[in-house]
Amino acid sequence: MSDATHAKTGILVSWCAVNWMRSPSSRGEPTRASIADLFGRGIEQWHAARAINPQRAARILAGRLVVRELVTERGLDHWAGFEPTSLGRKPTMTDSDIDFSIAHSAHWLLAAIVQTGSVGVDVETHVNEFDHPGLLRRMCTADELARANELDVSARRSWLATLWTAKEAVSKLDGCGLRGDFRQLHLGDLIPVGEAEHPIAASIAISPHGRAGSPDKRGLERDRFTLLHPQIGNEGVLGSRVMT
Numbered sequence: 001m002s003d004a005t006h007a008k009t010g011i012l013v014s015w016c017a018v019n020w021m022r023s024p025s026s027r028g029e030p031t032r033a034s035i036a037d038l039f040g041r042g043i044e045q046w047h048a049a050r051a052i053n054p055q056r057a058a059r060i061l062a063g064r065l066v067v068r069e070l071v072t073e074r075g076l077d078h079w080a081g082f083e084p085t086s087l088g089r090k091p092t093m094t095d096s097d098i099d100f101s102i103a104h105s106a107h108w109l110l111a112a113i114v115q116t117g118s119v120g121v122d123v124e125t126h127v128n129e130f131d132h133p134g135l136l137r138r139m140c141t142a143d144e145l146a147r148a149n150e151l152d153v154s155a156r157r158s159w160l161a162t163l164w165t166a167k168e169a170v171s172k173l174d175g176c177g178l179r180g181d182f183r184q185l186h187l188g189d190l191i192p193v194g195e196a197e198h199p200i201a202a203s204i205a206i207s208p209h210g211r212a213g214s215p216d217k218r219g220l221e222r223d224r225f226t227l228l229h230p231q232i233g234n235e236g237v238l239g240s241r242v243m244t
């Protein structure tokens, strides 16, 4: 588990990145009873997901296990499970002010929690995708496109992958997901240009606003969130760069 504190508000964010195909949970394979305890009111929805797509259900389970481990490690003992949530809605915990966010890419999973405010995360392993000019046009503001074109191929790929994860993370803060137009969300000047290409890009956005279930676009204003960029290696999180 890694921690950082939001510079302006003092909000503590805790996060963890795992290759969930290799280590589903540090507590071992869950039993049927422990799965019911984990999900709480959300258990029926998980069973329904499993009946349709066992692989997706395994992915959901892996993310929820990591979230509960973060809650437990942070010493937030009360556990009442997850609320049933329809597809495309930000998931929430039962009887809790804790906000959390989960993202998957290939076998990698990134999850983060905050006790107040909101959090959004994203991880991206397919950094080569960011060589495609069509994707750039759909995701960048005019200034970001100009910045990308100043960089050499390798630096551009990794800068764009991080920019993409930052935009996804910010859009997951308030639960509205990709409904927003990424060409309207200017974050390019907040994204560092890496020294070397990194195979996994990731971002965590933290805001004191826009809790799950109460979409609040003010949370997307630039001075209302902090971005962190965890550096993920084969063993999980290696460190992070903080941008405020």
Ligand SMILES: CC(C)(COP(=O)(O)OP(=O)(O)OC[C@H]1O[C@@H](n2cnc3c(N)ncnc32)[C@H](O)[C@@H]1OP(=O)(O)O)[C@@H](O)C(=O)NCCC(=O)NCCS
Pocket: 059, 060, 063, 087, 088, 089, 090, 091, 101, 102, 103, 104, 105, 122, 123, 168, 171, 172, 173, 174, 175, 176, 177, 178, 179, 215
């Ligand atoms: C949410 C969304 C960004 C996920 O992106 P993705 O690249 O497909 O997948 P990721 O792995 O990055 O994220 C998936 C996780 O995001 C979370 N999530 C789902 N919907 C979410 C939302 N609306 N906001 C924040 N997080 C969300 C879930 O935890 C999910 O993981 P799980 O299925 O294991 O629980 C994308 O599906 C989206 O934008 N959907 C539309 C949402 C929308 O318009 N909602 C309307 C309400 S305003």
